[in-house]
Each structure stands twice: as C-alpha cells, then as structure tokens.
Amino acid sequence: MRKLFLFALMAAALLAVLVPAGAYAKEKCCCQKMMMMKEIASEAKITDEQLKMLMEAHMAMHKEMIQTKADLEIKEMELKCQLCQDKPDAKMVTGLVKEIGELKTRKSMTKVQMVLKFKELLTPEQRKALMTIMKTKMEEKKKATPCSMRMHHHLHGAGMTMDTEDESALQSADLQMEDMEETGE
Numbered sequence: 482m483r484k485l486f487l488f489a490l491m492a493a494a495l496l497a498v499l500v501p502a503g504a505y506a507k508e509k510c511c512c513q514k515m516m517m518m519k520e521i522a523s524e525a526k527i528t529d530e531q532l533k534m535l536m537e538a539h540m541a542m543h544k545e546m547i548q549t550k551a552d553l554e555i556k557e558m559e560l561k562c563q564l565c566q567d568k569p570d571a572k573m574v575t576g577l578v579k580e581i582g583e584l585k586t587r588k589s590m591t592k593v594q595m596v597l598k599f600k601e602l603l604t605p606e607q608r609k610a611l612m613t614i615m616k617t618k619m620e621e622k623k624k625a626t627p628c629s630m631r632m633h634h635h636l637h638g639a640g641m642t643m644d645t646e647d648e649s650a651l652q653s654a655d656l657q658m659e660d661m662e663e664t665g666e
Contacts, residue, residue, distance in 0.1 A: 525610040531602050542595045546588065553584040
C-alpha cells in the first residue's frame with residue numbers, strides 16, 4: 482500500500498510537469514512544455530505512441546478533476562449555507578454530506594485510474610527512468626528558483642500545475658523511497 486501511494490504521488494508529480502497545463506496556458510508556454518515533455522520522454526525511451534496515449538489519458542483525467550472539484554466546492558458551499566441557518570434542514574445536510582463523500586471518492590478514483598493507466602502504458606524500466614529524470618529536473622528547478630519566487634509563481638497560477646503542497650509531498654515521498662531502498666522494501 483505504501484509503495485502504491487508513493488508511486489501515485491510520483492506519477493502525479495511527473496504528469497504535472499510532463500503534460501501541458503491545458504487550454505488555460507499561454508500558447509508559448511504550451512509549446513515550451515511540449516518540447517520539454519518530448520525531451521524527457523525521449524530520455525526515458527518513451528515512444529511517440531505511448532506519449533500520445535499518456536497525454537490523452539491525462540487530459541481526460543484533468544477534465545474530470547476540474548469538474549469534480551467544481552461540483553465538490555458547490556456542494557461544500559451549500560452545506561455551509563445550510564449549517565449557518567438557525568434551523569438547518571437535517572435531511573438536506575445529510576444528503577449534502579453524502580454527496581460530498583461521493584465526490585471525494587470520485588476524485589480519488591480518478592487519480593488511481595490515472596496511476597493504473599500510467600503503469601499500463603509504461604514498462605518498469607521507463608517508469609524508473611522517468612522518475613529519475615523528473616527528480617533531477619525538480620531538484621534543478623528548485624536550485625534555480627528562489628523559494629519566494631516559487632511561492633509567488635504558485636499563488637498566482639502562471640499556468641503551473643504543481644503547487645507547494647505537491648512539492649512537499651514529493652519531498653516526503655523521496656525520503657520514504659530512500660528509506661525503502663535502504664531497508665530493501
């Protein structure tokens with residue numbers, strides 16, 4: 482279970498960097514990301530067909546996540562409004578809590594499905610090479626960008642898909658993976 486979690490975390494981080502930010506990114510940024518993505522894929526010996534399928538799967542997952550997140554925010558807002566009333570409708574509150582739970586489950590399932598697709602499309606050697614390349618690129622990026630600039634960049638969108646929480650989780654996963662390698666798990 483721990484290895485699945487770590488792999489899911491690394492896959493999410495990888496896809497956040499590999500796959501273009503989408504329609505909301507500027508055309509120039511999208512082209513730069515596409516070139517970087519192809520370069521990384523080439524280094525990891527990922528075929529054009531595999532890359533195409535990864536991109537399609539990520540786009541579908543990203544659309545699903547956007548919709549689910551929006552639906553979740555609306556339901557949470559409705560729940561807060563109900564709970565702020567002097568006499569909240571107990572049936573409505575219960576129904577909203579159940580819907581929120583279903584939406585959170587849908588979000589988790591979407592992430593798991595992406596990890597499964599990622600594992601299906603790439604060989605173990607490609608995944609290992611990709612994770613090594615991504616770890617190196619993220620370390621280089623961190624060294625090149627002062628912390629305050631990264632925070633500003635994340636807080637203001639700028640077409641990036643990885644936030645500070647993702648980076649912290651990735652660092653934690655790296656440490657856990659190092660521990661697992663040392664203990665032979």
